[in-house]
Amino acid sequence: MIEYKCPCCGGAIEFSPTSQKLKCPYCDTEFETNTLIELSQSDSAQAQDDMTWSEPSKEVIPDDSGLLSFICNSCGGEIITDENTAATKCPYCSNPVVMTGRLSGALKPDYIIPFKLDKNAAMDALRRHVSNKRLLPKVFKDENHIKEIKGIYVPFWLFDAEADADVNYTATRVRAWSDTRFNYTETSYYSVARSASVGFERIPVDGSSKMPDDLMESLEPYDFTQAVDFNTAYLAGYLADKYDVSSDDSKQRANERIKSTTKQEIRNTVHGYATVIESGGSVRLKNSSLKYALYPVWHLTTDWNGQKYTFAMNGQTGKFVGDLPVDKSAYTKWLLGVAAIASAAAFAALTLFSLI
């Protein structure tokens, strides 16, 4: 377990999305992420007085519920986490802590996209998200209160692959002509085959079972050019989970997306037919590889009328998503109102047309 402390004043230090550096909230001193890493490594390398008797590890399993407890290095309070939490805050002193054991070895992410937008940006985005929506209940904007706002690094599997595909189609062309007695329609049938290859890079699949897959996919795309090699310093001040959906279980979803895009691309090369029906084919993957990365997500929950609404913002691009409730009476009013106006306009147009 790591806590990053300010070398200047000793306060708990956090990653700042605006400066992309570690910043002490108490004395406003900023540090390069690498400086702190080196510092913490050299600190731990220093031999300290070791007068302890052998004790059980600080990580203890209190019961069978899968919860684990840690002792906060700053205040001595007990931090309870589930088995997937990789970064959190001490509930007593709010000091950010990182469970290094959950992020090392096979669990160490390859990349991380650091947060680019802070909590205020997420709150502004929520305000924008609920404005100018005609069917949203009017009181929702005033009455829904942010219950929780969390900056989370969500684990993603990134799939790279080359896809080779063969697709067969049955296609038709139609020609029509007529003589004095008959109308003729000639339908010509074709067998169309296409083979193609296409490469995919870093298709993300949500590796956390806590985060709904549809919510995470709605936040796409992330700009991977801004990803950096993983470094625990980026987690300071945020929550992070390790993956709990294995890469094997995530492949399924990546395959679906590769398949549909490959087939769509190939379908786009079939021109000049009246109808095209897919009759068979296959998609094969080669040179597939996968990486493990943490992507930044602002996760907001609000309460309204006893129901919980979940929103999420892409911590890098600011894309904001979240389903909102529909005002049924406003829906009916708009439906009837627009129908009445459109009908009246159509009726007026038809009447005018018939009078000419």
Next chain:
Amino acid sequence: MIKRIVLICTAVIIASVMCLTVFAKTPRVVDNAGLLTSSELRELQSLLDEISERHLVDVAVLTENGTGGFMSTREYAEYFFEQNYGYGDELDGVIFFVNMSEREWHIATSGYAITAITDYGLAEIEDETVGYLSAGQYYRAFEKYADMCDEFITSAKSGHIYDVYDEPSYGVRRRSIFSMSNVIISLVFGCIVSLITVSSMKSQLKTVRMQPNASAYERKNSFNVTNSRDIYLYRRVSKTPRPQDPPPQSRSFSGGSTTHMSSSGHSFGGRGGKF
């Protein structure tokens, strides 16, 4: 100058002759069956007078509770017309007779009205009026009859005789202003537009959905078609008979008007039936 005097004199003579004939005649609405209220009677009267005098073609309405048993509905209509109406030598005019005892109606045309109101036109009048007769709305039936006669005669005088080659434009056009089909088309259109608009408003509220594909993660310029093959297999030809021109009419009219001689030897066109 002489020409002008001659012209004025002729006009005065014609006008006075017209006045004489108008005053001498029975009213153009004879409601012996008592189907109209007095105000309806007055209105219909003035409407028919106006049309008749404008076209110099009598447009008349007659109702009776029976024909006395000696004549059919058609014969009575023609007899009554010959006795009372008709402009000029040819007795230009048309009469709509409603015989309440038999629940029969007959429209008899004479002189120029035979030319202007063809068999096809009469059928159109039947379509537009008999429904009202059956429903007991006699005034509306007579009003409709007057309007249609007016339009057919006007059209004929301007050189276009309303006949089989015309789309049934009269009825369709007049009805279409408040026709059910227009109302239904408008309502369906309105509902579709409304559904599309409101659905798009509703879809703004739903932002959480799975990505359909992975096109955002396709490596640039990595798509290569390695093999492309289009093979012609076979063809099928189907033929359907063309609809023959002109499009079939629901009723067949050869065009123009059919006429017959009345007992007195005058030529009449017409159409009649039960209601």
